[in-house]
Every structure is written in structure tokens, then in C-alpha cells.
Amino acid sequence: MARKKSLTLxxxxxxxxxxxxxxxxxxxxxxxxxxPGDGRLAYTTVLTTLRxxxxxxxxxxxxxxxxxxxHPIVDRKSxxxxxxxxxxxxxxxxxxxxxxxxxxxxxxxxxxxxxxxRTMIEESE
Numbered sequence: 001m002a003r004k005k006s007l008t009l010x011x012x013x014x015x016x017x018x019x020x021x022x023x024x025x026x027x028x029x030x031x032x033x034x035x036p037g038d039g040r041l042a043y044t045t046v047l048t049t050l051r052x053x054x055x056x057x058x059x060x061x062x063x064x065x066x067x068x069x070x071h072p073i074v075d076r077k078s079x080x081x082x083x084x085x086x087x088x089x090x091x092x093x094x095x096x097x098x099x100x101x102x103x104x105x106x107x108x109x110x111x112x113x114x115x116x117x118r119t120m121i122e123e124s125e
Contacts, residue, residue, distance in 0.1 A: 008082070008086055009079065009083070012041075013049055013052065013056075013058075016031055016046065016049055016053065017053065017058060017076075017079070019031050020059065020070060020071070021075075021076050024071070024072075025069050025070060025072075026069065026070060027068060027069050027070070028043065028050060028067070028068070028070075029043070029067070031050065031070070032046045053070075054070070057073070057074065058072065059071060059072055059073060087099070100117070103117070104117070
């Protein structure tokens, strides 16, 4: 049975989208070159991942000679919002309050971060 296509970004897909968001557009070789030295992938892996991103609706391509140039058609902010909605629905029972409560209860948050959250809440009212 075929695996259901995920509309969220995998870590590998996000790495390539970050490159395309920062560059605006790039061909496969340019994306490969922009990957950090320790995170290099095979050319065919990058190409396959770009095609998957296009199938998912995150990219489109134009032709430049023999090369395909990929252009993001979904902005980073939209993807972030979608990922956050997915996170809230999957792990926090569709409750933003449970997400915020979890953040507040997290021992990693400093008093400064908590003050920042409080300020954001007050400003949104």
C-alpha cells in the first residue's frame, strides 16, 4: 500500500526550502552548493526532494536552458503557521491554551521569555 503523501515539510525538505526562500530561486546545482558542507546530499537526492516539494505545492519550476529553476510559491510565514496548526492539533488537542501552558511550564523558559510572552498576550487583547 502506498504511503499517504504528507503536506507538512520533512527536515530535509525544510533545509531546501530555507535555501530557496533565502535565494528567491535556484536550480538543483545551486541548491546543492548552498547546503552546508557537513550536510551535503547527492545531486539526485536534492533533485528528487525538489520534485517532491513541487508535487506538494511548495515550489514551481521554470526552464533555463536544460536546467529547471525552482521558485518557492509558498512563503515561510504561511508554512510556519501551517506547521504550528498541525502541531497544536496533533499534540495539544487543538488547544492553543495547552500549547502555551506547555511552553510556560517548560523549565527552559527564562523570566525574560515569560515576560515577553506576557507582553505579547497583553498586546493582542
